[in-house]
Amino acid sequence: MSALLAILWKDLVSEWRSRDRLVAMGVFALLVVIVLYLAAPPGGGPEARAHVPGLLWVAWSFAGVLGLNRAFASELENEALSVLALAPVDRGFVFLGKALASFVLLLLVQAASALAFALAFDLDLRPVAGRLAGVAALGAAGLCTLGTLFSAIAVRTQYREVMLPLLLLPLLVPVLLGAVRATQALLLEGTLPWPALQLLLVTDGVFAIVSFLCFEVVLDE
Amino acid sequence: MSYALAAYAIAVGGIAAYAAWLAGQRRALERELRSEPLRNHG
Amino acid sequence: MTQSTSLPRLTAAALGVSALLWAFFVWRAPIDAMQGPIQKILYIHVPCVVGAYLGFFLTAGASGVYLWRRGERADRFAAAAAEVGVLFCTLVLLTGPIWAKGTWGRWWTWDLRLTLTLLLYLIYVSYLLLRSFTEGSERAARFSAVYAVVGVLLIPLNYWAIDLAGGRTVHPENLGRGSLGAGMGAPFALGMLTAVAAFAHLLVRRLEVGALRAERERLDAEALRREA
Numbered sequence: 494m495s496a497l498l499a500i501l502w503k504d505l506v507s508e509w510r511s512r513d514r515l516v517a518m519g520v521f522a523l524l525v526v527i528v529l530y531l532a533a534p535p536g537g538g539p540e541a542r543a544h545v546p547g548l549l550w551v552a553w554s555f556a557g558v559l560g561l562n563r564a565f566a567s568e569l570e571n572e573a574l575s576v577l578a579l580a581p582v583d584r585g586f587v588f589l590g591k592a593l594a595s596f597v598l599l600l601l602v603q604a605a606s607a608l609a610f611a612l613a614f615d616l617d618l619r620p621v622a623g624r625l626a627g628v629a630a631l632g633a634a635g636l637c638t639l640g641t642l643f644s645a646i647a648v649r650t651q652y653r654e655v656m657l658p659l660l661l662l663p664l665l666v667p668v669l670l671g672a673v674r675a676t677q678a679l680l681l682e683g684t685l686p687w688p689a690l691q692l693l694l695v696t697d698g699v700f701a702i703v704s705f706l707c708f709e710v711v712l713d714e
Numbered sequence: 715m716s717y718a719l720a721a722y723a724i725a726v727g728g729i730a731a732y733a734a735w736l737a738g739q740r741r742a743l744e745r746e747l748r749s750e751p752l753r754n755h756g
Numbered sequence: 757m758t759q760s761t762s763l764p765r766l767t768a769a770a771l772g773v774s775a776l777l778w779a780f781f782v783w784r785a786p787i788d789a790m791q792g793p794i795q796k797i798l799y800i801h802v803p804c805v806v807g808a809y810l811g812f813f814l815t816a817g818a819s820g821v822y823l824w825r826r827g828e829r830a831d832r833f834a835a836a837a838a839e840v841g842v843l844f845c846t847l848v849l850l851t852g853p854i855w856a857k858g859t860w861g862r863w864w865t866w867d868l869r870l871t872l873t874l875l876l877y878l879i880y881v882s883y884l885l886l887r888s889f890t891e892g893s894e895r896a897a898r899f900s901a902v903y904a905v906v907g908v909l910l911i912p913l914n915y916w917a918i919d920l921a922g923g924r925t926v927h928p929e930n931l932g933r934g935s936l937g938a939g940m941g942a943p944f945a946l947g948m949l950t951a952v953a954a955f956a957h958l959l960v961r962r963l964e965v966g967a968l969r970a971e972r973e974r975l976d977a978e979a980l981r982r983e984a
Contacts, residue, residue: 639906642902642906643903646886646890646899646902646903649890649891649892649895649899650886650889650890650891650899651889651890651891652889656885656886656889659882659885660882660886660903662878663875663878663879663882664879664906664907664910666875666910666914666917666918667910667913667914667916667917670917670918670920670921671917671920673921674920674921688920689920692913692916692917692920695913696913696917699909699913703906703909707902707905707906710823710898710901710902711898711899711902713898715792715793715794717794717797717854717855717857717858718793718794718795718796718797718858720854721797721800721801721850721851721854721855722797722800724847724850724851724854725800725804725847725850725851726800728843728846728847728850729843729847729954729958732840732843732958733957733958733961736958736961736962736964736965737961739965739968740961740964740965740968743965743968743969743972744968746972747968747971747972747975
């Protein structure tokens with residue numbers, strides 16, 4: 494358990510010192526907001542707003558992938574991947590530490606970009622803020638669990654930056670569809686549809702368990 | 715009607731092409747492996 | 757090192773017989789009242805779907821066996837099944853839109869089945885790319901096995917998700933026995949049989965190639981060691 498906190502702490506502290514992942518993710522999300530705003534039908538009316546849920550998740554998932562790509566970067570650069578594998582700790586905790594670190598970073602970026610979206614598309618998010626945060630967190634959880642597993646895989650491949658989205662995105666469809674559906678209902682109608690939430694929760698559960706179990710196999714050095 | 719023919723042609727053609735490619739690979743590999751002992755004693 | 761050639765001959769023979777019967781019955785099949793002759797694409801499109809999913813499940817199964825036992829043969833089987841499966845999946849995605857264009861006038865829709873098949877295709881391709889680009893063959897085996905197993909677990913989730921997003925209708929449903937008109941049962945069933953036979957034959961040939969490659973790698977590694 495303390496290993497989990499240790500890894501989480503190490504990742505977050507090193508991130509805070511360099512802030513490279515955070516800045517990259519943040520700037521990227523912001524750029525996506527700007528581009529999508531420019532691409533949306535002008536006038537910012539209800540037609541443009543109808544697209545916001547999808548666009549929001551495009552921005553969030555791309556930023557998430559960007560961050561996950563760098564999840565094992567410092568270990569790779571310092572040839573410390575085998576250190577992670579050989580540490581006398583349950584590999585599951587290594588996984589959780591890494592996944593949680595990415596999760597925290599993604600949540601921060603999600604919050605900032607949600608704000609940017611609200612400003613760009615003239616939305617009032619206050620009535621749904623809490624629930625939106627919940628949906629965002631559920632989606633981010635799915636992204637970060639499976640994403641950390643595949644990041645560990647991708648880091649050992651030849652075209653790692655391309656490999657991660659290639660591996661991750663097709664499998665992320667349940668998370669994205671559920672999250673977009675929930676966000677859509679939330680932003681456009683103010684309700685939270687149970688079927689979509691159900692899908693998200695089940696998928697997150699499956700992802701978490703599967704990633705946790707498979708991480709062992711993947712980090713074998 | 716031509717659509718149907720096109721579809722059949724593509725499907726059967728695709729399978730046949732793959733089989734042919736596999737056969738080519740097999741022959742090349744067999745040839746390589748047969749000449750292997752000569753290579754290693756050279 | 758010569759392989760026994762009896763199994764490929766067997767599968768080739770089975771394929772040949774099945775294909776001939778199938779072709780005969782397709783030729784003789786009645787022309788659909790509503791769609792016209794293009795409906796006969798059914799007898800090649802659905803068999804390809806069978807091949808695609810067969811490959812996917814075989815790959816996932818072999819991957820599971822590999823993760824359990826770490827045997828090289830399971831890994832080679834998974835690789836071969838994936839390659840043959842992706843061929844069939846490509847054919848599905850080629851014949852399907854041809855049929856669609858001919859009947860509904862559109863190449864593509866985001867219907868449940870089409871989307872699911874497209875996702876399957878992407879997972880297949882990712883699997884094969886992962887195998888190619890991973891450094892080290894033992895690692896490639898491990899990684900791709902994990903990916904295949906995770907991928908297969910996702911099928912029900914993907915189905916649920918796309919259904920939730922409203923991707924139903926459009927695609928001709930009801931491929932149950934009753935909906936096929938008279939005279940369509942035989943070519944349909946034979947098509948499925950031929951697909952399985954074709955898959956088996958291609959798989960056997962591909963496994964041969966895989967074994968040969970493994971042998972060559974082994975010899976190369978030995979040669980390298982001797983030079984060192």
